[in-house]
Amino acid sequence: MKQTVAISTFAGMLARQSGYTADFCERFVAEMFKTVADALKDSNEVSIKGLGKFSADEAGNVEFTPDPAFAADVNAPFECFEPEPLDDDITDDMLSSGEDDDRVVVAEEDIVEEPSETPTVSDDDSYVEDIEVDSTAETTEMPTETISDTTICPNDESADEATEPGLASLMLSSENAEMHEDVELPANDGVDEAISDENTEYPAKRRRTLWAFVCGVAVGAIIGAAATYIAITPRAKSETNDQIRENEQEVAEELGEISPVAPIDTIAVQPEVATAENTEAENTEAEKTEKKDSVVYDTVTTTLAQLSRKHFGSYEFWVYIYEENRDVISNPDKVESGTRVRIPDVDKYDIDANDRNSINKALKKSQEISGHKK
């Protein structure tokens, strides 16, 4: 996340690291770069050890060449990588990833579009489902003539249309219903003779499928009935229990006193209340322990401002980390690296890096702290 650090914020960070006051550090940093600007007017080059070289041309254009050590520190995340030699068989086309990506996308689109022209699996599914509804209605009235006709139905076509083997088997049973109505059978004299032997075996298969269908419906009905029974009965019981309790209470009120048997309910209720209280107490304790556990700790590496930047998104909120850790940190300007500090909750101090008022409040507090120090 790019964030522009102002010189005042930078001076505050430098003050905490160096031990000088923030005002002095701000003046020093301003003077540091003013000296460079003045020196560039006198001589065209100014080199600062550890930072780099500033050079100016006649037109006033200033160029900065960072010191190798400075550049290496900034490039620390990628410092471990080294240039890798490429094999000769790797061509530029293979490595131009951007163009390759486009090609891949185009190729994928082609692949996706092509099958859409031919009947897809989803089309087959809907086709099969539609027919199944019809077939269930007609199977009971299935005349024997149609059965003999449907045996001639071209299985090869159904196998071609159905892309999955399971669908093919479904189509066998479902297509039969429609084929005898819509399709005019071609003249298959030769084929009839060849298939005539199979016609004798087919009704038996058909009966088996019918029996399987009937059994399936019966099992489904039994399961459905059982499920509805289970779903309804507890509610009925609870309703009856409530009714009984109400009746008992009414009777007790009429008698003017609660019978000694009645405390069965009260006895049953009291532990519930007690347990409810206990569970509430446990919950609050659990919340407290969770809150205790949710306290974030971190270790100071350089300054509190860096921690503030890391956790709150801005350097200015270091004051709240200091406030939270006054017992550990005696001087916020000189925090030993490796000090373990508690990171305060964002809501506790109303910390919001996007809110200018929140940042101003933190700045005011930091000025107060630096004023106390003086």
Added chain:
Amino acid sequence: MDNKQYITRLSRRATLNYKETQQLVASAISMITEVLSQDDMLAIPAFGTFGTEKRDEYIGVDEKSGQRMLFPPTITVKFTPGTILTKSIGNQQ
């Protein structure tokens, strides 16, 4: 102007001795490094802005061996001079 001359001139301006100035400049540079390593920018009024620029990995040819190499990504320091600085140097020269 080399580093020694620069520190001497700065120490006179900041009313510090040479060693203190040297230490404070080193601290300031380490803080600049920290700010830039967070991918942030440092704006110095009337001077310019220090920032970073990430360059993606690229293919280049090693000048010595002539072999094609895959160079890793890098983060480089980028300095943008301010208008006041550019104008003041341009007018002076």
